[in-house]
Each structure stands twice: as C-alpha cells, then as structure tokens.
Amino acid sequence: MESSGWLCLLVFATLLLKVAADGNCTRNSTLVGLKSDFLMVQHQLRGSLEILDDCKFRVTKFDMLAGSDVYWWGALGEDFENMTTGFPVSSYRLNQTYKNDTLEITLDRNYTWDQFNVLSVWDKPTGSDFGHVLLEYYIPETPVDGPPPQISPAPAPGPSAWAPSAPPTTANEPAPSPSVPVLTGEKQPTMFENCISLTPTYRMRWTLNAAAKTIDIGLEAALSKSQYMGFAWAQPGIKEGFMLGADAVVAGMDEKGLPFAEDYYLGDYVECSWDTSSPAGVCPDSIYAGGVNMGANNTRVVYGQEVDGITLIRYRRAFQGVDATYDVTINSTDSMQVIWAMGMMKPPDLIKHNRTPQYHGPTYGYRMLNVGESVDECVGPMVTNTHQTEVVVADRGTTMVIGSDVAVHYPNPPFPKKVLYINQKESPLLRVERGVPVDFSIQAGHDIAFYITSDPLGGTGATNASGTIYAGGPEAHGVPVLPYPLTWLPDRSTPDLVYYQDYFMQKRGWKVEVVDGGLSDMYNSTTPLADNRVTLFWTVNNNRIYLAVRGEVKSGYLAIAFGSGMVNSFSYVGWIDDQGVGHIEAYWMDGKAAARIHPTGEELSDKKCETKDGIITFEFSRPLQPSCTKGTLCKNVIDPENPLKIVWALGDVWTSDELTDSNMHTEFSSRSTLIEFQRGAAKVEQLQPVLAVHGFMMFIAWGLLLPGGVLGARYLKHLDNNGWFQIHMYSQLSGIAVMLLGLLFAVAELGGFNTRSAHMKVGLASIFLASWQAANGYFRPAKSAPGEAQPRKRVIWQYVHMYSGRTALLLGFVSLVTGISKLAERDGVGTMKPLQWGLFAWFFAVAAVVGYVEFQGLCSKKHQDTVVFDRILGSEEEPQELTPRSRGGAALFFRDKDNQSSPSRGMEIQLEPLR
Structure with a gap:
C-alpha cells in the first residue's frame, strides 16, 4: 500500500509539472494561429504548419524521405548565409520516413517565434534544407476564392523547379469568423486536398475551387x-472504348526544363495526322478546331518542378469546357470515367508546333472518380531510384577540369551563388577508383581553393572545422590560362565517400565516390567521346578488339557508331529490357528513319550489359576483320593503325523487335571522335581554324577575283585606255596569289598532299589550270596589224585560253563545294550545309546576271555585228599602247606583243579587197 501511494504521488507530480509547463506556453506572439505550407526543396517533403501557441506548432499531412540527422531548424532568412548559420529550435529529431503523419512539436525553452523568420527541416551533417516555411502572413479582409496576395520575401523554388507567377488557388475553406482573424501564410503548389494513386510511380492530385468553378490538378510521376x-475525362454515358472522344491533357517537362500542359482530343488510336483540313488521331484541340482557335486549350499551367527524380505538373481548368465538341464538362458532384497513360513524346519541330504523344503501350488505365469527394490514397513520398545528380568518372589517363560558374541545379540546397564544375558539369558526383591516379586541372579562379576532404560541407579555412584533407588545400587555385595541376591517388585507406570542396567557403562541391578497380583496370586504353557524355574503353589483342562503352548520364539505351554520323555507319546498341536483362545488338544504318536501321546479325563475343543508377555500361569483343566475303557486314573493318571516327547516342527505349520513331535518340554527339586503337590515342574532331582560312581564301580567289577578271575581259571592253585589260590582268594575278597562299595553309595543316580525296584531285587540277592560264597569257602570240587577218597561232591561242579558263572556273567551283563537304566530314560540323547552299546561291546569282547581260546583247541589234567574233572566240585585245605610268609591275609581266598603234576598238574597220 505504501509503494502504491508513492506511485500515485509521482503521477500526480508529473501531471502538475506538465500543466505548469503548458501554462507557460502563452499566446502572445503575433504568429499564433498562422497556417502555412512547407516549400518542397528535396526528399519529397510536404506538409502544412499551424502555430498553436508561443511554444508549440503542429504539422499535418507530413511526408518526407529519411535523412541522416534531421532537426527543426530556425534561421533569420532563407538565403544561403542565413540558412547555414541557423540553429536547431527543437530537440525533436526527424530520422525516419514520414507518411502523411501529424506531428505536434514543442520549441526548446530558450527559443521563441520572434527569434527566427524561417522554420526549416534541416539535415545537419550535410547542411541540407529538405523544406521550409516562411513565418509571414496576411489577414484577408473578406473570404476570397482566388489566390492570396504575394508576401515578401517569397520562398525560392526547389531544385529544377519553375516558380509560378502566383500561388495556386486555395480550396473551399470555411469563411472566417469576423471576430477571429485568420493568419494565412504561403500556399505551396505542391499541396493538394485530394490524391489518388494510379500506379506506384504515378499519382493524380486535385483541389476544387467551387466558387470559381475551377479545379487544380497535379500530375506526379x-x-x-x-x-x-x-x-483524360471520358465522354459521359459511354460504357466501353473510353479513350475515343476523351478530353485529355498531356503534361511534362520540355527539353528546356519548363513545364507544359496542353489540351488534346483523342479522335482515334493513332498519332496525330497534323492535317488541319482533316485531322485524325491524338491531336491538340487547336488542330481539330482548324488550327486557328488557339484558345481551344482550356488548361493553364500553374507550376512545374522536378525534384528527386519526381516530376510534378500543376495545371488549372474550368469545369465547363471551352467548346462542346472537344471538351468534357466536369461534374463536381458525381462520378466520371477518367483515363490515364504514360508514354514517349516527340518534341515540337519547325512543322509541328505541338508535341506528339507516342503510343503508351501497357502503361495506361481507367477508373471512376468523383472530384467532389475527399480522397487521399497517397501515403508517403513516391520513392524512385532516379538520381538527378550527374556522374563524372575519373578514368585512368583522363584529366578532371575543375571550374566554377553560377549555381543552377546544385544537388544540395541551399547553396552559394557560385559552385564548382567538373568537366563543365555542375557539381556532379565524382567517381574514382582506388589505385588509379586522378589528375585535376584546377582553373576555378584564385578565389576558390580546391581540396578533397572528409567534411561534407568543406570551407575548412573559414570555419576551422575538423576533417581529413586527402589532396589539395589553400594553395590549389588557378585560372584557365594558368591552371594548377593536382594529382590524387586514392588508396585502400580512403573512405568510400569523401567530398571535393572549396577550402574557403562551404558547400561549393559535392560527393566523391571511391570504388574498387573497374573498367580502367580491365582495358589498356580509355577516352571520353565528344561532349563527355560517353566513355570508351578498348584493348587490341592479336586479331580481336575488346570494347567497353559507358554512359555518363542516365538513359534507356546507349549506342556507338563507327563513322562521322549515325547514317551510313555500323552501330552497336546496349539496353536493358523490362525484365532487367541486358542486350547488345549490331546494326547497319543507311538513313535517319527507324525503318533504315537494319540488324547485321554480327556475332559478338564476351557480351555484357548492365545498368547502375540509370547508367548503362556494355562490353563486347569482335574480330578486326569480319569473317565474310561479300555483303554489307564485310565493310565493317577496323584498322587499328588508322584513325576511326566514332559517334554516340542516348535514348529512352530500345527493343529487339520492329523499331519505331519512339526508339529515336534523345541525345547524340555533336562531333565525332578520332581514335587510333593501336596507339591508344584519341582526338575530338573540331573545326580547324587553318582549314577555315584556307576555305575562305579559296572562295576569295575562285568566287570573286578570278570570275571577276573573266567577266571584266568580256563585258568591259568599252572602257577607255584599255581599262578592261588591266582589270582582267590584276584580278587574275591577285586571284592566283590568294589561291596559292590558301594552298600553303592547307598543306601546312595537313602535313602534305593527300591525293586520295576527290577534293584534293579537283583542287589541284583547278590550280594547275589557273597557273597554266597565267603562263599562256604571258607567252601568247602577237596579234596582227590592223586590217590583217589574225595568225593561225593567235586563233588557236584564243580558243585554248578561253576554254581552259572556263574549265578552270568550273573546277574551282566544284573544288569549293567538295571542300565544304570534306570539312563537314572531317570535323562533323552540322553548320556546313548552309555554307553549301550559300555557295550555290552565289553561283546562281552570278549566273543569272551573266545570263541577263548575254540575253540583252543577243537582243540588241546595235551590237550584233561588232561582237559576234568576240562571242564566238572570246577574243581578248590587249592594249596597243601603255602609258609610262602603267609600264611596270604586272604590265611588264604581260608585256605588249604588238608595236603597231591602232585606234580604239570602236573605230576599228577591216576592209576586204574587191574582186
């Protein structure tokens, strides 16, 4: 009895202490009663905050993926400096995954609401903001159904997020009592009243606004x-074939990372025909409306983001459709049939300004839905294995270029304005191998010192934080013109996870993953291909070559091709099917369409294809010389002594069955990479400035000077003092000089003549003829005296000079065209096609002017008798007399062959004796 009395006394004392503690929680703060939403930054954090009194707050509908050591965190502001210098405001730790939970938290005794302006969910070891709420509010004067006014400062969007111009519409909230003010904070677009789960990786959320007769829908996948x-909303009353005639919205992120939500009409089970006169298939409403009713899209994008690999698109539409033909009116009080799907999509192009959804395959479904009922089937965050952070692998013999630039998609918010870049990628995950030296070229600026540390935050020089430094330090800084070289050798004692950071400021770098030996140890040579999205490994052994290809970004399939482009090349594709099985196949591609990709049936050995974190790696071996005697496959020869061009492509879906346009690549190399397998040397082909100068000089010679000299000799003979001859002479000599100088540039760049190409053969022929023209102009026979017939040698020379000049011009034009093609083939430059068209346009413009002048001459009776001989022979009469001023330079080279003086050409008369 005595012991039970003591127990009762202890319980009573505890209750008294709790009541006393609760009594100390006053309601004096101006923030008491505030209701606001948490901004999602990462870890799929959602929730709504309500401040209960001066020391307690409640969080409802709380979702969060687990962190390592997470606290409720207070900060004076939401900028980087204030957030990183914040403090934990409660001892309550959030070290688990939360699924639609309700929490009631008490502030520590030494903290009050007026000591901080931001309440955050903060992972302390990594300095990560999972989400936060700004402790500001407004008091609405009257109940409103539209969006609340903006408050300042507004929370910044999370990583890869596109912030809306205004917060989304609030739901049907009861009107506040006139005597009790309602403190409303920021309404976040990630929060909805209702949610249904369509698949484990696809959800549909919504919030009704009955007064405005609109609905906000969030598609999340x-x-x-x-x-x-x-x-999509099915047509009311139908019992089957729900998709036909359905009012659909197609949503996602475009190639620029911006959200879209567009109104489509499902007219048939095929892709859109894009024929405004007779549309068919899955087309935008505007196409069915004749391509002129752009207001047919009755959806408006409110918000879009991509966080932790999950895409959320929030859009708004009215209950009532814009038109009765293509829109379905939403009944907010009754059940309706809805359809959902996921699939591939073609981006817009010059012809189609809208996106083209592809066939969804098995990823679709339908169900009944009453949007007026309260539904919450979405319990907890949507977990995905997709990683947003890019990966850079430090292979043996490669150099990691360390730079700095503005932070855009830094993987660990909050972050400073400038962060570290590796190989032009923003703060990627760096993967290194133990025992493989890692070479860094540090050129991030003298205000950033690079180092490898065990401290996740870095900034040792500024914070004096403890942590092991494995490489670098305060001296490791440089600029592009004078980089700082640094070599680091991870060994067995190096932890699996370390960090690259700035010595003087926190959170400018990211993670370094240290792994045991990999592909670098298995193959003799390695090189990143153009654009650093794919890495190639190889070993040449006797008559076989062993290849490994690794993507550096996540993709559905990975392909390489031997050639300057995918067209007319042999390609190898590695992909993982729906069952997780890896495949490698060889193809011959003779066009860009899916139907032009042909399996070769090439037997590959040592095949292996796997994926890790969405990164595909495949390996195979093949003989250098195919074992065949005829057929396309016999052309697939690898000569390890000569450079071979290799390009790459990445895509989302591949199959061993019949290929369609949905299998087209999403990324591909901008240039080819030249690889000499035997030497282990590689070089990304780039536009050579010397060859560009060569081409420009050849155009000046063959496109301007030489044709100008010929046209001057033909159409300017009416000039006084034989001006046409000097124009012809100086233009031709200048053109030949520029041409020979351009030839020297090309020979110096290429290291000599290579007559195997058509361009070189045609070019040398045109140069020979141009030089021949200068020589036979110098050694031309003298003309006869006025009134006498021209000598036979003179007539023959005129024919030879005329036709060899025309042939040289023709060959020169062909040489220009083949030169542009050769440069495009050598450097993989896609901008060469416009240059070719520009050259053709110039040629046809000159030809049109010449044709017009010739036509005018033929139609002019005045010139018919005086120019017939010139039009047949193209006779070129050199000046009979040069002034002393003109007897020098080129005039002495093309010296006067005739000593007879004669009147001007217009006064020349030839008389024949009477018989």
Whole structure:
C-alpha cells in the first residue's frame, strides 16, 4: 500500500509539472494561429504548419524521405548565409520516413517565434534544407476564392523547379469568423486536398475551387526525359472504348526544363495526322478546331518542378469546357470515367508546333472518380531510384577540369551563388577508383581553393572545422590560362565517400565516390567521346578488339557508331529490357528513319550489359576483320593503325523487335571522335581554324577575283585606255596569289598532299589550270596589224585560253563545294550545309546576271555585228599602247606583243579587197 501511494504521488507530480509547463506556453506572439505550407526543396517533403501557441506548432499531412540527422531548424532568412548559420529550435529529431503523419512539436525553452523568420527541416551533417516555411502572413479582409496576395520575401523554388507567377488557388475553406482573424501564410503548389494513386510511380492530385468553378490538378510521376503524363475525362454515358472522344491533357517537362500542359482530343488510336483540313488521331484541340482557335486549350499551367527524380505538373481548368465538341464538362458532384497513360513524346519541330504523344503501350488505365469527394490514397513520398545528380568518372589517363560558374541545379540546397564544375558539369558526383591516379586541372579562379576532404560541407579555412584533407588545400587555385595541376591517388585507406570542396567557403562541391578497380583496370586504353557524355574503353589483342562503352548520364539505351554520323555507319546498341536483362545488338544504318536501321546479325563475343543508377555500361569483343566475303557486314573493318571516327547516342527505349520513331535518340554527339586503337590515342574532331582560312581564301580567289577578271575581259571592253585589260590582268594575278597562299595553309595543316580525296584531285587540277592560264597569257602570240587577218597561232591561242579558263572556273567551283563537304566530314560540323547552299546561291546569282547581260546583247541589234567574233572566240585585245605610268609591275609581266598603234576598238574597220 505504501509503494502504491508513492506511485500515485509521482503521477500526480508529473501531471502538475506538465500543466505548469503548458501554462507557460502563452499566446502572445503575433504568429499564433498562422497556417502555412512547407516549400518542397528535396526528399519529397510536404506538409502544412499551424502555430498553436508561443511554444508549440503542429504539422499535418507530413511526408518526407529519411535523412541522416534531421532537426527543426530556425534561421533569420532563407538565403544561403542565413540558412547555414541557423540553429536547431527543437530537440525533436526527424530520422525516419514520414507518411502523411501529424506531428505536434514543442520549441526548446530558450527559443521563441520572434527569434527566427524561417522554420526549416534541416539535415545537419550535410547542411541540407529538405523544406521550409516562411513565418509571414496576411489577414484577408473578406473570404476570397482566388489566390492570396504575394508576401515578401517569397520562398525560392526547389531544385529544377519553375516558380509560378502566383500561388495556386486555395480550396473551399470555411469563411472566417469576423471576430477571429485568420493568419494565412504561403500556399505551396505542391499541396493538394485530394490524391489518388494510379500506379506506384504515378499519382493524380486535385483541389476544387467551387466558387470559381475551377479545379487544380497535379500530375506526379517518375518520368524520364521525353516522357509525358496523360490524364483524360471520358465522354459521359459511354460504357466501353473510353479513350475515343476523351478530353485529355498531356503534361511534362520540355527539353528546356519548363513545364507544359496542353489540351488534346483523342479522335482515334493513332498519332496525330497534323492535317488541319482533316485531322485524325491524338491531336491538340487547336488542330481539330482548324488550327486557328488557339484558345481551344482550356488548361493553364500553374507550376512545374522536378525534384528527386519526381516530376510534378500543376495545371488549372474550368469545369465547363471551352467548346462542346472537344471538351468534357466536369461534374463536381458525381462520378466520371477518367483515363490515364504514360508514354514517349516527340518534341515540337519547325512543322509541328505541338508535341506528339507516342503510343503508351501497357502503361495506361481507367477508373471512376468523383472530384467532389475527399480522397487521399497517397501515403508517403513516391520513392524512385532516379538520381538527378550527374556522374563524372575519373578514368585512368583522363584529366578532371575543375571550374566554377553560377549555381543552377546544385544537388544540395541551399547553396552559394557560385559552385564548382567538373568537366563543365555542375557539381556532379565524382567517381574514382582506388589505385588509379586522378589528375585535376584546377582553373576555378584564385578565389576558390580546391581540396578533397572528409567534411561534407568543406570551407575548412573559414570555419576551422575538423576533417581529413586527402589532396589539395589553400594553395590549389588557378585560372584557365594558368591552371594548377593536382594529382590524387586514392588508396585502400580512403573512405568510400569523401567530398571535393572549396577550402574557403562551404558547400561549393559535392560527393566523391571511391570504388574498387573497374573498367580502367580491365582495358589498356580509355577516352571520353565528344561532349563527355560517353566513355570508351578498348584493348587490341592479336586479331580481336575488346570494347567497353559507358554512359555518363542516365538513359534507356546507349549506342556507338563507327563513322562521322549515325547514317551510313555500323552501330552497336546496349539496353536493358523490362525484365532487367541486358542486350547488345549490331546494326547497319543507311538513313535517319527507324525503318533504315537494319540488324547485321554480327556475332559478338564476351557480351555484357548492365545498368547502375540509370547508367548503362556494355562490353563486347569482335574480330578486326569480319569473317565474310561479300555483303554489307564485310565493310565493317577496323584498322587499328588508322584513325576511326566514332559517334554516340542516348535514348529512352530500345527493343529487339520492329523499331519505331519512339526508339529515336534523345541525345547524340555533336562531333565525332578520332581514335587510333593501336596507339591508344584519341582526338575530338573540331573545326580547324587553318582549314577555315584556307576555305575562305579559296572562295576569295575562285568566287570573286578570278570570275571577276573573266567577266571584266568580256563585258568591259568599252572602257577607255584599255581599262578592261588591266582589270582582267590584276584580278587574275591577285586571284592566283590568294589561291596559292590558301594552298600553303592547307598543306601546312595537313602535313602534305593527300591525293586520295576527290577534293584534293579537283583542287589541284583547278590550280594547275589557273597557273597554266597565267603562263599562256604571258607567252601568247602577237596579234596582227590592223586590217590583217589574225595568225593561225593567235586563233588557236584564243580558243585554248578561253576554254581552259572556263574549265578552270568550273573546277574551282566544284573544288569549293567538295571542300565544304570534306570539312563537314572531317570535323562533323552540322553548320556546313548552309555554307553549301550559300555557295550555290552565289553561283546562281552570278549566273543569272551573266545570263541577263548575254540575253540583252543577243537582243540588241546595235551590237550584233561588232561582237559576234568576240562571242564566238572570246577574243581578248590587249592594249596597243601603255602609258609610262602603267609600264611596270604586272604590265611588264604581260608585256605588249604588238608595236603597231591602232585606234580604239570602236573605230576599228577591216576592209576586204574587191574582186
């Protein structure tokens, strides 16, 4: 009895202490009663905050993926400096995954609401903001159904997010009592009243605004690039074939990372025909409306983001459709049939200004839905294996270029304005191998010192934080013109996870993943291909070559091709099917369409294809010389002594069955990479400035000077003092000089003559003829005296000079065209096609002017008798007399062959004796 009395006394004392503690929580703060939403930054954090009194707050509908050591964090502002110098305001730790939970938290005794302006969910070891709420509010004078006014400062969007111009519409909230003010904070677009789960990786959320007769819909899914989310309302009353005639929205992120949500009409089970006169298939409403009713899109994008690999698109539409033909009116009080789908999507192009959804395959479904009922089927965050951070692998013999630039998609918010870049990628995950030296070229600026550390935050020089430094330090800084070289050798004692950071400021770098030996140890040579998105490994052994190809970004398939482009090349594709099985196949590609990709049936050995974190790696071996005697496959020869051009492509979906346009690549190399397998040497082909100068000089010679000299000799003979001859002479000599100088540039760049190409053969022939023209102009026979017939040698020379000049011009033009083609083939430059068209336009413009002048001459009776001989022979009469001023330079080279003086050409008369 005595012990039970003591127990009762202890319980009573505890209750008294709790009541006393609760009594100390006054309601004096101006923030008491505030209701606001958490901004999602990462870890799929959602939730709504309500401040209960001066020391307690409640969080409802709380979702969050687990962190390592997470606290409720207070900060004076939401900028980087204030957030990183914040403090934990409660001892309550959030070290688990939360699924639609409700929490009631008490502030520590030494903190009050007026000591901080931002309440954050903060992971302390990594300095990560999972999400936060700004402790500001407004008091609405009257109940409103539209969006609340903006408050300042407004929370910044999370990583890869596109911030809306205004917060979304609030739901049907009861009107506040006139005597009790309602403190309303920021309404976040990631928060909705209702949610249904369509698949484990696809959800549909919504919030009704009955007064405005609108609905906000959020489509949320784990999407890859070039995928779409589709959601549609079926026509009322139908019992089957729900898709036909449905009012659909196609949503996703475009190639620029911006959200879209467009109104489509499902007219048939095929892709859109894009024929405004007779549209068919899955087309935008505007196409069915004749291409002129752009207001047919009755959806408006409110918000879009991509966080932790999950895409969320929030859009708004009215209950009532814009038109009765293509829109379905939403009944907010009754059940309706809805359809959903996910699939691949073609981006807009010059012809089609809208996106083209592809066939969804098995990823679709339908169900009944009453949007007026309260539904919450979405419990917890949507987990995905997709990683947003790019990966850079430090292979043996490669150099990691360390730079700095403005932070855009830094993987660990909050972040400073400028962060570290590796190989032009913003703060990627760096993967290194133990025992493989890593070479860095540090050129991030003298205000950033690079180092490898065990401290996740870095900034040792500014914070004096503890942590092991493995490489670099305060001296490791440089600029592009004078980089700082640094070599680091990870060994067995190096932890699996370390960090590259700036010695003087926190959170400018990211993670370094240290792994045991990999592809670098298995192959003799390695090189990143153009654009650093794919890495190639190889070993040449006797008559076989062993190849490994690794993507550096996530993708559905990975392909390489031997050639300057995918067209007319042999390609190898590695992909993982729906069952997780890896495949490698060889193809011959003779066109860009899917139907022009042909399996070769080439037997590959040592095949292996796998994926890790969305990164595909495949390996195979093949003989250098195919074992065949005829057929296309016999052309697939690898000569390890000579450079071979290799390009790459990445895409979302591949199959061993019949290929379609949905299998087209989403990324591809901008240039080819030249690889000499035997030497282990590689070089990304680039536009050579010397060859560009060569081409420009050849155009000046063959496109301007030489044709100008010929046209001057033909049409300017009416000039006084034989001006046409000097124009002809100086133009031709200048053109030949420029031409020979351009030839020297090309020979110096290429290291000599290579007559195997058609361009070189045609070019040398045109240069020979141009030089021949100068020589036979110098050694031309003298003309006869006025009134006498021209000598036979003179007539023959006129024919030879005329036709060899015309042939030289023709060959020169062909040489210009083949030169542009050769440069495009050598450097993989896609901008050469416009240059070719520009050259053709110049040629046809000159030809049109010449044709017009010739036609006018033929139609002019005045010139018919005086120019017939010139039009047949193209006779070129050199000046009979040069002034002393003109007897020098080129005039002495083309010296006067005739000593007889004669009147001007217009006064020349030839008389024949009477018989």
